[in-house]
Amino acid sequence: xxxxxxxxxxxxxxxxxxxxxxxxxxxxxxxxxxxxxxxxxxxxxxxxxxxxxxxxxxxxxxxxxxxxxxxxxxxxxxxxxxxxxxxxxxxxxxxxxxxxxxxxxxxxxxxxxxxxxxxxxxxxxxxxxxxxxxxxxxxxxxxxxxxxxxxxxxxxxxxxxxxxxxxxxxxxxxxxxxxxxxxxxxxxxxxxxxxxxxxxxxxxxxxxxxxxxxxxxxxxxxxxxxxxxxxxxxxxxxxxxxxxxxxxxxxxxxxxxxxxxxxxxxxxxxxxxxxxxxxxxxxxxxxxxxxxxxxxxxxxxxxxxxxxxxxxxxxxxxxxxxxxxxxxxxxxxxxxxxxxxxxxxxxxxxxxxxxxxxxxxxxxxxxxxxxxxxxxxxxxx
Amino acid sequence: xxxxxxxxxxxxxxxxxxxxxxxxxxxxxxxxxxxxxxxxxxxxxxxxxxxxxxxxxxxxxxxxxxxxxxxxxxxxxxxxxxxxxxxxxxxxxxxxxxxxxxxxxxxxxxxxxxxxxxxxxxxxxxxxxxxxxxxxxxxxxxxxxxxxxxxxxxxxxxxxxxxxxxxxxxxxxxxxxxxxxxxxxxxxxxxxxxxxxxxxxxxxxxxxxxxxxxxxxxxxxxxxxxxxxxxxxxxxxxxxxxxxxxxxxxxxxxxxxxxxxxxxxxxxxxxxxxxxxxxxxxxxxxxxxxxxxxxxxxxxxxxxxxxxxxxxxxxxxxxxxxxxxxxxxxxxxxxxxxxxxxxxxxxxxxxxxxxxxxxxxxxxxxxxxxxxxxxxxxxxx
Numbered sequence: 001x002x003x004x005x006x007x008x009x010x011x012x013x014x015x016x017x018x019x020x021x022x023x024x025x026x027x028x029x030x031x032x033x034x035x036x037x038x039x040x041x042x043x044x045x046x047x048x049x050x051x052x053x054x055x056x057x058x059x060x061x062x063x064x065x066x067x068x069x070x071x072x073x074x075x076x077x078x079x080x081x082x083x084x085x086x087x088x089x090x091x092x093x094x095x096x097x098x099x100x101x102x103x104x105x106x107x108x109x110x111x112x113x114x115x116x117x118x119x120x121x122x123x124x125x126x127x128x129x130x131x132x133x134x135x136x137x138x139x140x141x142x143x144x145x146x147x148x149x150x151x152x153x154x155x156x157x158x159x160x161x162x163x164x165x166x167x168x169x170x171x172x173x174x175x176x177x178x179x180x181x182x183x184x185x186x187x188x189x190x191x192x193x194x195x196x197x198x199x200x201x202x203x204x205x206x207x208x209x210x211x212x213x214x215x216x217x218x219x220x221x222x223x224x225x226x227x228x229x230x231x232x233x234x235x236x237x238x239x240x241x242x243x244x245x246x247x248x249x250x251x252x253x254x255x256x257x258x259x260x261x262x263x264x265x266x267x268x269x270x271x272x273x274x275x276x277x278x279x280x281x282x283x284x285x286x287x288x289x290x291x292x293x294x295x296x297x298x299x300x301x302x303x304x305x306x307x308x309x310x311x312x313x314x315x316x317x318x319x320x321x322x323x324x325x326x327x328x329x330x331x332x333x334x335x336x337x338x339x340x341x342x343x344x345x346x347x348x349x350x351x352x353x354x355x356x357x358x359x360x361x362x363x364x365x366x367x368x369x370x371x372x373x374x375x376x377x378x379x380x381x
Numbered sequence: 382x383x384x385x386x387x388x389x390x391x392x393x394x395x396x397x398x399x400x401x402x403x404x405x406x407x408x409x410x411x412x413x414x415x416x417x418x419x420x421x422x423x424x425x426x427x428x429x430x431x432x433x434x435x436x437x438x439x440x441x442x443x444x445x446x447x448x449x450x451x452x453x454x455x456x457x458x459x460x461x462x463x464x465x466x467x468x469x470x471x472x473x474x475x476x477x478x479x480x481x482x483x484x485x486x487x488x489x490x491x492x493x494x495x496x497x498x499x500x501x502x503x504x505x506x507x508x509x510x511x512x513x514x515x516x517x518x519x520x521x522x523x524x525x526x527x528x529x530x531x532x533x534x535x536x537x538x539x540x541x542x543x544x545x546x547x548x549x550x551x552x553x554x555x556x557x558x559x560x561x562x563x564x565x566x567x568x569x570x571x572x573x574x575x576x577x578x579x580x581x582x583x584x585x586x587x588x589x590x591x592x593x594x595x596x597x598x599x600x601x602x603x604x605x606x607x608x609x610x611x612x613x614x615x616x617x618x619x620x621x622x623x624x625x626x627x628x629x630x631x632x633x634x635x636x637x638x639x640x641x642x643x644x645x646x647x648x649x650x651x652x653x654x655x656x657x658x659x660x661x662x663x664x665x666x667x668x669x670x671x672x673x674x675x676x677x678x679x680x681x682x683x684x685x686x687x688x689x690x691x692x693x694x695x696x697x698x699x700x701x702x703x704x705x706x707x708x709x710x711x712x713x714x715x716x717x718x719x720x721x722x723x724x725x726x727x728x729x730x731x732x733x734x735x736x737x738x739x740x741x742x743x744x745x746x747x748x749x750x751x752x753x754x755x756x757x758x759x760x761x762x
Contacts, residue, residue, distance in 0.1 A: 031637040033637075126639070129637065130637035130638065130639075187628065188628070189619065189622070189623055189627075189628075190622040190623050190625070190626040190627055190628065190643075190645045191614065191617075191619045191622045191623070193628070193643050193645050193646065194610075194613075194614045194622065194645050194646075194649055195614060197610075197641075197643075197645070197646045197649055197650075198607060198610045198611050198614065198649065200639070201606070201607050201610060201649075201650070201653070202583055202586075202607045204639075205583075205586075205587065205603035205604060205606070205607055206586065207588055222586035223586060225582070225586070226579060226582050226583045226586055226607065229575075229578075229579045229582060230579050230611060232575075233572065233575045233576060233579065236572075238570065238572045238703075238706075241570070241571035241572045241575060242570055242571050242572070244571070245571040246570075246571055247568065247569070247570075247571065247574070247676060254674060256412040256414075256510065256511035257511065258507070258511075258581070258585075258666060258670070260578075262571075262574050262578075262673070264571045264574050264575050264578070265574065265575075265578045268575055268578055268579065268582075269578075269582070272582070285639060289639070292643065293635060295628060322619075322703075325619075
């Protein structure tokens with residue numbers, strides 16, 4: 001049991017573990033290139049049962065990491081989806097064994113552009129090969145095998161995590177018993193690629209980026225901050241921005257100056273500034289690129305992409321999410337239904353925009369708790 | 382008559398003129414500050430009638446200029462709204478005297494941050510005072526007075542131009558006989574401010590910007606280009622991006638590299654690159670700020686803002702415009718109706734997003750031609 005109740009702090013203390021691909025192996029990528037090593041940071045919560053049938057894989061979004069729930073010793077903030085994972089919660093750690101790993105290409109412990117290339121002894125930088133969602137999932141598969149798990153009760157994720165969940169169901173139909181993509185898509189649209197590209201251009205426009213070779217120098221904070229600000233606008237809905245900020249000023253009246261005069265300006269700057277302290281600019285380039293490459297359809301009928309799928313599905317979308325609009329989720333539902341798959345679609349009415357998958361945990365909890373419970377019963381049959 | 386038919390080229394040749402505030406005057410701004418001078422670049426098309434009752438003022442959007450129609454000698458591209466202005470067109474130069482001036486704060490001939498501050502003999506840079514839409518309109522009023530026009534048959538503009546048109550109707554009810562705001566708003570929302578702020582941050586993050594003092598050095602092209610790319614995404618609709626680009630690649634297959642691989646990436650980079658050749662980064666800061674400050678409502682009921690208005694209105698919005706969504710135009714209509722104003726609202730169904738005001742000239746022509754004709758008849762009564 002990994003989660004320990006600290007009676008003093010009334011917190012679940014967890015720690016991050018690391019998986020390494022055996023030294024004599026390399027990791028093959030969709031591009032045909034090979035990575036000389038593979039390291040994945042991961043955390044687990046709850047206990048794996050003897051039959052190893054209660055494992056649930058949580059896939060994180062662009063800026064997430066392996067620390068999905070509980071507290072790291074000495075830290076005041078819990079993991080990014082702590083509202084959803086824990087005893088009695090949606091992903092009930094009394095019932096399920098929850099796994100979350102930092103994605104390949106990320107910057108929180110897993111192999112990525114800011115980790116050391118063992119062949120040269122310094123950070124990869126842009127020599128890190130371009131990766132895809134398929135590669136991210138294949139890396140997670142290595143971890144799952146290492147943990148001795150043959151079948152995942154569920155794979156779940158929001159946003160980029162939802163793409164991974166879908167990729168799991170498509171690539172490993174025998175391994176994935178159920179799949180829960182939230183606020184996600186089966187392929188990046190032109191507009192989704194466009195927002196990512198502008199973020200990348202903002203990073204690359206920063207001279208401190210220096211072709212990705214900034215590891216021992218000043219980091220491209222200004223560029224990464226702008227990229228994050230663009231992202232943040234797309235994560236909120238027009239309504240939620242209006243309700244949260246409207247035209248409220250930070251001071252009593254307009255100062256006729258280029259400081260952050262409106263609350264919304266201050267918020268964006270704050271979000272940009274705090275992001276650069278915890279995220280790597282090169283990882284931002286690689287992960288947005290992986291999302292832009294994501295396309296299960298590949299110019300065919302979408303239903304063909306799901307032909308071999310065996311999972312049951314709970315697909316969740318949010319009414320005001322304009323970054324990954326509900327119509328994209330509904331297209332997945334339709335294509336799965338064409339294959340006779342067991343699919344439940346839930347459109348949640350919410351003002352929070354794309355961010356809703358991190359905020360509407362009340363509704364999500366009810367839906368997922370019930371879905372996991374019925375899935376468990378089906379698996380036990 | 383300013384427009385001359387060049388028989389050789391079959392083009393209407395036009396030229397830009399300049400208005401200067403008399404040397405002994407200064408120009409007072411909403412902030413309370415004074416500009417030591419005021420220069421406005423402007424163009425006119427058609428002839429002013431003897432009664433001076435056929436003048437129509439066209440107000441341009443963020444990246445527009447005084448050159449709205451016809452051709453400058455030796456140039457192959459006509460003015461930015463040439464589809465709408467000319468003999469027999471929506472703004473029929475056989476009937477009306479059309480005026481368009483580059484806005485105060487702009488970078489195409491009018492006083493702005495890149496023009497010379499006469500008190501020090503070098504470009505203003507950030508010492509140029511922050512201006513508002515009200516200031517832009519007050520500057521245009523000086524030009525209109527200089528041209529000897531007491532009443533404008535119509536003031537029309539799209540986007541930022543629509544804000545100016547509304548401001549004209551509110552500030553100068555006796556001067557504006559009719560008003561045609563297109564794809565616009567009565568105040569910038571939190572999301573609209575947010576997009577502008579990220580664009581400004583992109584410019585200011587470019588070291589070449591150097592606090593606005595780049596006039597004799599390399600310009601902040603990278604930052605301005607990113608700002609323009611963000612803008613372009615907001616000018617198109619999700620549908621129009623999907624139809625125009627989808628996931629089409631520039632090459633036969635993915636190259637697994639950070640070049641512009643998708644058509645939409647290439648388009649954005651091209652748009653960014655071409656913009657920096659014709660626009661000034663500091664002007665971008667000042668004009669986006671002016672739009673962010675724009676708020677006719679001022680925490681009151683919107684209908685109060687329109688209490689003194691005497692114009693008749695044709696208000697046009699486009700179904701897929703998510704930057705200035707139709708609901709904002711409809712709020713204007715409602716507030717005007719509360720004051721008993723003569724208002725016609727036309728929602729045009731279009732996939733082009735905000736850009737529709739520059740592209741849907743077929744529909745716009747029908748609506749505006751008829752509206753101007755009936756307005757003219759009313760004025761003559």
